Amino acid sequence: MITVTENLQSLENLKFDNDVHYLKIDKSEVAELMLYLKEHLGMVSLLDIFVEDRFLLGTSNRFLINYLLKNLDLNKSICVQFEFDENFELSSQSYIWPNALVWEQEISQLYGLDFSFQNFKNSLQIYDVMRKDFEVKNIENKSLESLEKFNLSLAPSHYLYSSDLEVKLSLNDDEIQDCFINRGFQYRGIEKNCENLTIEQLIAYSSKWVSDKAIFYNVLCCDSLEKLLSVELPERAMAIRMILLELNRIMDHCLSLAMISYEKEHINNYLLMMSFVEKVKSLILFYNHGHMSTSFCCIGGVNNDIPQGWVPTCISVLDLIEQGIIDINKTLTGSNIWNTNLRVGTISSASCLEYSVTGPTLRASGVNYDLRKKAPKYFYKDVDFDTPIGQEGMVLDRFLIRVEEIYQSIRIIMQVLDNLPSGEVISNNSIALRNLKTNDDLFRERVNTGINIPKKQTFNSIESSNGEIGLHLVGQDSIKLSRLKIFSSSNNALQLFSSVIIGQDYHESITVFTSLGINMKEVER
């Protein structure tokens, strides 16, 4: 323990590769080290826990566990790694970071490992699919035994979320005393499927992971693969990626605003917002002939240049949306009834940081944290935009922040369109692949042979419409990856939701859920 802490006196002594430092320790040192990192080095939030199975390597210690911790002020993260055996009982970190329970429960179900904890607040029924020796066995869910005290089963009544998850509540009159979340209805085993794909197949698949955030995940996947292979982008490709990222942000914010207004029975506003969603979708259709799942990225740039006549239609659509926001400010934000209805569900900044939730939820509670400002990619450092910040962390704050962020992303797109750089949209090394698309057989052969990925580990993250999303990639010096892990803030937000609603009225819980913007496709991968 002492040898480790000598190096860890301050963050300046450590070497950071892309803002991540990989720290290998022995399995006996974990408990002391985690507390030390949180208290002395300011690693406030636990972003992610994931396990890598090394069965094919044939090492004596079969599993490798990774804890990704982050210092939000300096934007530096430490990845704590240690190896262990099948029989070793892991200690739970939930007494330091309460959101660790979700990740630990997933690990115990996916790999059949034991943790030293008892109570779960949510359940997940899947089998151990991530093991590489394909042992299939049923794991009994201990937490499902004591369900008799939950007397109200409330799936969020909004029809967009009708069968995604099940929330069970135990009530005392109208007050919620305990809550239990039953999830796993959407588990598709994406991470397991990705281990069998080559790079080109992976990029196409990434746009189908989460349908509402197809562009975010597509750019994220391509960006982290470019980090692994160290490829540089031409300027025009960066600008096009920026425009489409902001379009997706507008679309997703419009969708969540539509959901809140449907919840409060403002049908006119709901229809207005859904029409904006359709208009942004039709813009993307015009660009790349795809509704939602557009795999427009490729390694070293983007597939298509902006078509003729796209820029004026984009500007006219953005003008429409801007006028719509002004309408909302008149009709909704100006009215007393709307404002008093949404003054519920306060989430303090302390509990946000405790559960390491980022995005509009964190900003609504008064913490200025935006990855576009902290670690700018592409041209975000050259563009003028503001990050709105709330005061009290109520549903109203989250609503207003989303409205303001739509306006800010319109500002960003207008600035990029004014100064659109000329030139190629794809770097010289990658042009060969695009030319092959005319010949089907050659293209198919090229996709199946793939590109060799070096033996290296990276973590990459971008700011999506609902907090930080990230991707771990572990290469093994062959065509395919050895492990891929998707991280999203929605998973932590779901855990926050189950703790926030206790002690509140059960009518309000649905409004709180919609305002957090949880996407269940991100939670269950």
Added chain:
Amino acid sequence: MTLEEQKRKFSIWDKILNWASKDNFIPIVVGPNCCGHHIYHLIRDVDEVNISSAEFPMAQADLLIINGKINQKILPNILEAYKNLGGKKYVMTVGSCSKIDLFGSNYNDVINLEEHITVDIHVPGCPPLKEDFINGLKELKKR
């Protein structure tokens, strides 16, 4: 629906009910996948075929729309929904991934949905276009 049920002769009361619900579908959409959002919005847009966009109780509905890929956990819920449909029971699957494994599959997925439910019609596409969806409903109406 088994073959015997399809072949059985309808009584007069059945014929009256059939005539009453001839022009109208009351759907229930299950399956929590990406096509779901799309279909919910399409149902409000369709003008050519009468399909109700309001939420009805399960006993009055006659069309079950299943989106995308189904996994082991949600399968019993879908079978229960199918059991509780009142009167006629039509089943429509939507989206390419309910038929084909686009990017490989693992054993948590339900590969052959038709072993559990008889599917009347399948609308392909990722997500399906509006015209395809309307054509599917028109085909279903002929029965």
